[in-house]
Amino acid sequence: MQHTRRFFKWAFWLVTSGLMAFCLLFGIPFSSGMAARKVVAWAGCTPASFGMQAVCPAGSLAEPFVPLSHWFTSGFAPLVLAVNFGGMLAAWASLCVALGLIWLVLGLQQAP
Template sequence: MTTPQAQRPPSGIYRALVWGLFLFCVSFALIGGVIAEHAMTLLNCQPHADIRAGSCSFLKNALALRLTPFLSADTPLDYPFMLLRNFWGLILVWLAAIAWSRHAWQHPSSPSPASTARHASVPATISLQQSLHQVLQASFWILLIGLIAFCIAFGTPFLSTYLAREILQMIGCNPGAFDPLVSACMAKLGFWTPRLQPFLLPFLGQLGSPLWLFWQFGDVLAYWSALIAAVLGLKVYVAHRIAVTKVA
C-alpha cells in the first residue's frame, strides 16, 4: 500500500523547476548569443572583473560577466561549452533544488485533508517515478558517452590535430600547413582558438594530444564530470524512491 504523499502527482514547483532547467539549458545551448545580447541590453552595464571598475551593481556585474563570453563566440558550437563553463554552479544548485522539491513532495511535514483524500493507483505512481528515472538514466548515458567521445577526439594523436584544423576552418580560420601559429586568425579570442593552438604544433601537437586535452580543456572536463555526478546522484535517489514505493 502506498502512502498518501506518494499517491499525489508531482508538485507545481517540482515541474516548474524541471522544465525551467530544461528550457534554460536548451535555450543557451542553441541561441546563447541572442539571449546574451538581449540580456546585456536590458542590464545596460559594462561588466568588469573588479566590481569597483565596472558600471553596474554586484548582481548585474556577476550576471553580465557570465553572459559576455556568449557575445564573442565564433559559432553556435561554442554555446554548449560556454553554458557549462559559465553556469555550472547555477545548474548544480538548480538540480539540488529539484531534488529538494521532490523530497518535500514525498515527505510533507503535515499532510492536509485534501491531499489525503486523493487516491491514485500504485502502478501509476511507480510509472511516474520510472519515467523520471528513465529520463535521468538517458541523460546520464548521453553525458557520459559525450564525455568519452570528447576525450577520444581530442586525446588521440593525429586525430586531435585533424579535428582542431577542421573546427578552426568551420569558424573561418585557415591556419595553413607550414607554420599554423603565425596565421592572423590564430590571435582571435574565443572559446576554440586559444584552446586548439597547441594541437597544431609540429610533432609535439600530434603526440602530446593527451596532455593538451587536460591542459586546454581541464575546466570543461571538470564541469562535465560534475554534471554527470549530479545526474547520477539524482538517478540513484529516484531508484531508491521507486524501491520504497514498491515496498510500501
C-alpha cells in the first residue's frame, strides 16, 4: 500500500509540474513567442515574418503553436493558449485532480 501511495504522489507531482511548466512556457506574453518559434522551427514549418504567420504542412502537430510564434499574437498568449489548447489543458488538469484524489484517498485509508 505504501508503494502505491508513493507512486501516485510521484505521478501527481510530475503531471502537475508538467502542466505548470507548459502553461508558463506558452502562456506568458512575448516570451511564449520565442518558445513557440522553436517548436514551429523543429516541426519544419516556414518561419514567421513581419507580415505573415508561419506556415506548417497539413496535419502538422505544430499548427496550434503557429499563432503564438507571430510577434503580434504572442501578446495575447494566455488567450491563444486557452483557445488552441483548452481541451488538452482541461484533460491535463483533470488528470492532475484524479491523481491527487487517488493519493489523498490512499492516505486516508492508511491513517489509523
